[in-house]
Amino acid sequence: xxxxxxxxxxxxxxxxxxxxxxxxxxxxxxxxxxxxxxxxxxxxxxxxxxxxxxxxxxxxxxxxxxxxxxxxxxxxxxxxxxxxxxxxxxxxxxxxxxxxxxxxxxxxxxxxxxxxxxxxxxxxxxxxxxxxxxxxxxxxxxxxxxxxxxxxxxxxxxxxxxxxxxxxxxxxxxxxxxxxxxxxxxxxxxxxxxxxxxxxxxxxxxxxxxxxxxxxxxxxxxxxxxxxxxxxxxxxxxxxxxxxxxxxxxxxxxxxxxxxxxxxxxxxxxxxxxxxxxxxxxxxxxxxxxxxxxxxxxxxxxxxxxxxxxxxxxxxxxxxxxxxxxxxxxxxxxxxxxxxxxxxxxxxxxxxxxxxxxxxxxxxxxxxxxxxxxxxxxxxxxxxxxxxxxxxxxxxxxxxxxxxxxxxxxxxxxxxxxxxxxxxxx
Amino acid sequence: xxxxxxxxxxxxxxxxxxxxxxxxxxxxxxxxxxxxxxxxxxxxxxxxxxxxxxxxxxxxxxxxxxxxxxxxxxxxxxxxxxxxxxxxxxxxxxxxxxxxxxxxxxxxxxxxxxxxxxxxxxxxxxxxxxxxxxxxxxxxxxxxxxxxxxxxxxxxxxxxxxxxxxxxxxxxxxxxxxxxxxxxxxxxxxxxxxxxxxxxxxxxxxxxxxxxxxxxxxxxxxxxxxxxxxxxxxxxxxxxxxxxxxxxxxxxxxxxxxxxxxxxxxxxxxxxxxxxxxxxxxxxxxxxxxxxxxxxxxxxxxxxxxxxxxxxxxxxxxxxxxxxxxxxxxxxxxxxxxxxxxxxxxxxxxxxxxxxxxxxxxxxxxxxxxxxxxxxxxxxxxxxxxxxxxxxxxxxxxxxxxxxxxxxxxxxxxxxxxx
Numbered sequence: 001x002x003x004x005x006x007x008x009x010x011x012x013x014x015x016x017x018x019x020x021x022x023x024x025x026x027x028x029x030x031x032x033x034x035x036x037x038x039x040x041x042x043x044x045x046x047x048x049x050x051x052x053x054x055x056x057x058x059x060x061x062x063x064x065x066x067x068x069x070x071x072x073x074x075x076x077x078x079x080x081x082x083x084x085x086x087x088x089x090x091x092x093x094x095x096x097x098x099x100x101x102x103x104x105x106x107x108x109x110x111x112x113x114x115x116x117x118x119x120x121x122x123x124x125x126x127x128x129x130x131x132x133x134x135x136x137x138x139x140x141x142x143x144x145x146x147x148x149x150x151x152x153x154x155x156x157x158x159x160x161x162x163x164x165x166x167x168x169x170x171x172x173x174x175x176x177x178x179x180x181x182x183x184x185x186x187x188x189x190x191x192x193x194x195x196x197x198x199x200x201x202x203x204x205x206x207x208x209x210x211x212x213x214x215x216x217x218x219x220x221x222x223x224x225x226x227x228x229x230x231x232x233x234x235x236x237x238x239x240x241x242x243x244x245x246x247x248x249x250x251x252x253x254x255x256x257x258x259x260x261x262x263x264x265x266x267x268x269x270x271x272x273x274x275x276x277x278x279x280x281x282x283x284x285x286x287x288x289x290x291x292x293x294x295x296x297x298x299x300x301x302x303x304x305x306x307x308x309x310x311x312x313x314x315x316x317x318x319x320x321x322x323x324x325x326x327x328x329x330x331x332x333x334x335x336x337x338x339x340x341x342x343x344x345x346x347x348x349x350x351x352x353x354x355x356x357x358x359x360x361x362x363x364x365x366x367x368x369x370x371x372x373x374x375x376x377x378x379x380x381x382x383x384x385x386x387x388x389x390x391x392x393x394x395x396x397x398x399x400x401x402x403x404x405x406x407x408x409x410x411x412x413x414x415x416x417x418x419x420x421x422x423x424x425x426x
Numbered sequence: 427x428x429x430x431x432x433x434x435x436x437x438x439x440x441x442x443x444x445x446x447x448x449x450x451x452x453x454x455x456x457x458x459x460x461x462x463x464x465x466x467x468x469x470x471x472x473x474x475x476x477x478x479x480x481x482x483x484x485x486x487x488x489x490x491x492x493x494x495x496x497x498x499x500x501x502x503x504x505x506x507x508x509x510x511x512x513x514x515x516x517x518x519x520x521x522x523x524x525x526x527x528x529x530x531x532x533x534x535x536x537x538x539x540x541x542x543x544x545x546x547x548x549x550x551x552x553x554x555x556x557x558x559x560x561x562x563x564x565x566x567x568x569x570x571x572x573x574x575x576x577x578x579x580x581x582x583x584x585x586x587x588x589x590x591x592x593x594x595x596x597x598x599x600x601x602x603x604x605x606x607x608x609x610x611x612x613x614x615x616x617x618x619x620x621x622x623x624x625x626x627x628x629x630x631x632x633x634x635x636x637x638x639x640x641x642x643x644x645x646x647x648x649x650x651x652x653x654x655x656x657x658x659x660x661x662x663x664x665x666x667x668x669x670x671x672x673x674x675x676x677x678x679x680x681x682x683x684x685x686x687x688x689x690x691x692x693x694x695x696x697x698x699x700x701x702x703x704x705x706x707x708x709x710x711x712x713x714x715x716x717x718x719x720x721x722x723x724x725x726x727x728x729x730x731x732x733x734x735x736x737x738x739x740x741x742x743x744x745x746x747x748x749x750x751x752x753x754x755x756x757x758x759x760x761x762x763x764x765x766x767x768x769x770x771x772x773x774x775x776x777x778x779x780x781x782x783x784x785x786x787x788x789x790x791x792x793x794x795x796x797x798x799x800x801x802x803x804x805x806x807x808x809x810x811x812x813x814x815x816x817x818x819x820x821x822x823x824x825x826x827x828x829x830x831x832x833x834x835x836x837x838x839x840x841x842x843x844x845x
Contacts, residue, residue: 133580135576166611166612166613166615167613167614168613169610169611169612169613170611170612170613174611174612176608176611176612176613176615176616177612177615178612178615178616179615183576183579183616184604184608184611184612185611186603186604187603188599188603191572191599191600191603191604193572194568194569194570194571194572194573194575194576194600195572195573195575195576195579195600195604196576197569197572197573197576198572198573198574198575198576198577198578198579198580199576199577199579199580200576201573201576201577202576202577202579202580202581202582203580205532205558205577205582208558209529209532209556209558209559210529210530231568232568232569232572235564235566235568235569235570236569236572236573238564238566238569239563239564239566239569239570239573242564395613395614396609396610396612396613396614397609397610397648397649398609398649398651398672398673399609399614399617399618399619399672399673400671400672400673
């Protein structure tokens, strides 16, 4: 659904140097990104210079694209709005419940919560098909939920029960779902990016080599600001652009990598600029506003689906809680936290839906109630589920049933005359 | 399809020491082998052809080659016994056949395409299968290993080539964390049918950063299968098995073995031939001492066995073929027969493959050991460059002979004589 009044032009990428002043890296007026409409608008509202980044002026949490649309050309329909709202509420309620369960001892190990960043997950993943893939980091509960993994399965996995999505063998940081194409859940930062690039490579391979002509599956790779300094990130930007892979690199820039501020760790804090350096568009978007994120996501995913190559999207967002539940979170300025709390994406969407008369308070309350029930049910289910049996310890190390090239009938698979697939012509 | 049994005429020569003979033994697939009734091939008179407990009875009558005389292709229309094939050709033909049989198989790595492979293993594949299936990459091991893993998650079967396994250290995160562990972490939902292959271990004079053996490192990771071929038949059979295997396989080749020729039975040349993963091969039977080795050291061990034979010690040489899973059954059965063990490897000694074999034998067959286990490994130093120092840093045939004699309680000097 098009929101702009003019035609949407996606220009081919030109490799121009970014001509920007060094003291205003966040301000953009570069011509390289080819997303018109909302993106340019929203960037101009964020006139923050890098030196003032920490004490940025408050940005009112109203989508200014919506304000522009007084001609009733709304950004989303009621169904879409409610779907996105429900997804964000589910993410928030789920994560809050995780914190409660952790402090009660039901959950253990490393748990990284996503509070505050729901707009990115809902904004992007709700636009995907079931066959599209999502690759994430250790902060992956909400990505899995948005992609469609049932809350029960995720909660059981966190409790370490055998009914979890990975039968309790993965844990908080390793959410895999073959059915919903959630390819993990990786603990090493940057590790998921090449895997996502590989999934996108498969899409292209299926189209070109295996001749599945309509294979237009897109992959989304989510990662953080700290990862944008990692070597694997750059390697994959290069190869994705080189081979025009259908992937979107989504940077959830929440300004902090545990206790390391993004500005202390990065020579040039504008991550979106790294895209054009490799020949793909780099976009910066306000990650606290789900509507803006959704617009950018539509463009980026559309580009990938049409075979035009990758995009780098930097979402400026914030995590309301610490890095993990074990993080005392002492280094962050409380004023900064308060500022971003005022930009809570859920509150913003709620306000938008009510003001544009897409939904009533009652409907939204009903959704919240429903989500609460879903989450409580998930906890109950997880509580009552059994722990893995002892025999499960040694299962699934290999896809091979006995790990030695031995097939289900007990013989070596290579002895089976049908072991060759197809005919070999040498 | 029966498995290959022990082959007969592996007179594996340590390539560095026998370079002068390479010009004679330059067989390739298309050159017919002219043999006499004993199966002795032209140009091979310098090697002693050892048969399996039977003397010169001719190569093929013992092996399965004649019994399964196949419907041949035009290449194999000569009447004599077995063909010779270099390890390089064996790997190339295995890749070729697997890529032809399954369109999901593709090769990715540095210089695999237009350069025809850094060691020419992938020669000709680009022309046959095109650049989408033989993918030249930038120098980004972490990146393309991860891309391979990601594509394997979705059912493709990548063969990722590392120019040497030393460079795999840049990608080891993906080999271990996203390939080996994924089937377990996802509880069987996502398996990774990927092969990581490339030359492993020392070559000749390439220095410390290009000479490490990674068998022990990868062999300790659950979720990986680690294969170490020696002969051409091993190379063909194990690579085909690896490509068809639904799990991540680390395939450790050896650069110096690439140019060596080995006889291959007709069965091995068949396109559906493959060897079982996790089974070692007894290259040579004996009754006094067991010598385990893998990759190039199998050749050295066989030569050492010949020398020991002259001194009255009958050595059984086991070609491990698979470091993970390790064929403990075969090793232990052999030690229970001979009561003495020497393990040979080129890697660093501490926590090496030999250490694991020794522990396994001590755990399972302690009562059968008549002598302490002798472990021969590379020297505990980064590999030096100077030729004489490098020779001292890796096991030589004399070291194996000495260790075997020590295990048999013959008096021998501990250290090598000054060279």
